[in-house]
Amino acid sequence: MPYLVIIIIMLVINLHNTAIYSYKRSGFDWGGHVEYIKYMAQKWRAPVATEGWEMFQPPFYYFLSAIVYRLFGGGAAEAGSLKAVQIMGALSGIANAYFAWLVLRKLFKKNRSIQLLGFSVVAFLPMCLYMNPLISNEVFSGSIISLAIYLLIRYGFEKQIKIHHALVLGVVVGLALLSKYTATFIFLTATTVLTIRALMNPSTRKSEMTALAI
Numbered sequence: 001m002p003y004l005v006i007i008i009i010m011l012v013i014n015l016h017n018t019a020i021y022s023y024k025r026s027g028f029d030w031g032g033h034v035e036y037i038k039y040m041a042q043k044w045r046a047p048v049a050t051e052g053w054e055m056f057q058p059p060f061y062y063f064l065s066a067i068v069y070r071l072f073g074g075g076a077a078e079a080g081s082l083k084a085v086q087i088m089g090a091l092s093g094i095a096n097a098y099f100a101w102l103v104l105r106k107l108f109k110k111n112r113s114i115q116l117l118g119f120s121v122v123a124f125l126p127m128c129l130y131m132n133p134l135i136s137n138e139v140f141s142g143s144i145i146s147l148a149i150y151l152l153i154r155y156g157f158e159k160q161i162k163i164h165h166a167l168v169l170g171v172v173v174g175l176a177l178l179s180k181y182t183a184t185f186i187f188l189t190a191t192t193v194l195t196i197r198a199l200m201n202p203s204t205r206k207s208e209m210t211a212l213a214i
Helices: 002-020 030-043 060-071 074-107 112-123 126-131 137-155 163-177 181-200 202-213
Strands: none
Touching: 002 074, 002 112, 002 126, 030 060, 030 074, 060 074, 060 137, 074 112, 074 126, 074 137, 126 137, 137 163, 137 181, 163 181, 163 202, 181 202
């Protein structure tokens, strides 16, 4: 019940902020993010880094944003279509908090007080409440990276990694890399964990190396 209350409060706050925030509130670089989304909505391909201010960013967030942008009217209804992109960001922020809760559940299985406290802290961090409704790849990439961390904790420390678990982890880490270069750290961490597993388990080294390769 406390979790449901927190999620409802998060949803209300985030949707309220989304409603009152202009899409120009992302700071000095809002124009670059919006330009990238419009570029993607027109050409449906990743740009070259020299084609615009934010065009060096990985394309996954902007590809999904372009889909939302076009579904809600695109340039013909720009205020509404960009507001829909802001809503996508707010929902990403809520997903980020949820994935953090999954990590807490895995790390502190028997301590529900720590789980609830940690989830509450993540849910109501002032910077998150401010950033979630903005048009930026920061929050979206953070949610994908959080999911990758959870999957690494869940699958990377099992007695033996199943091939389909390695595939899921690899896909999510790949999507994280396609969202922001910061995900390089979770890629390196996952690779290191799986390499150590392969070195420390001679009896299952073949399957461990297969998981690492995937």
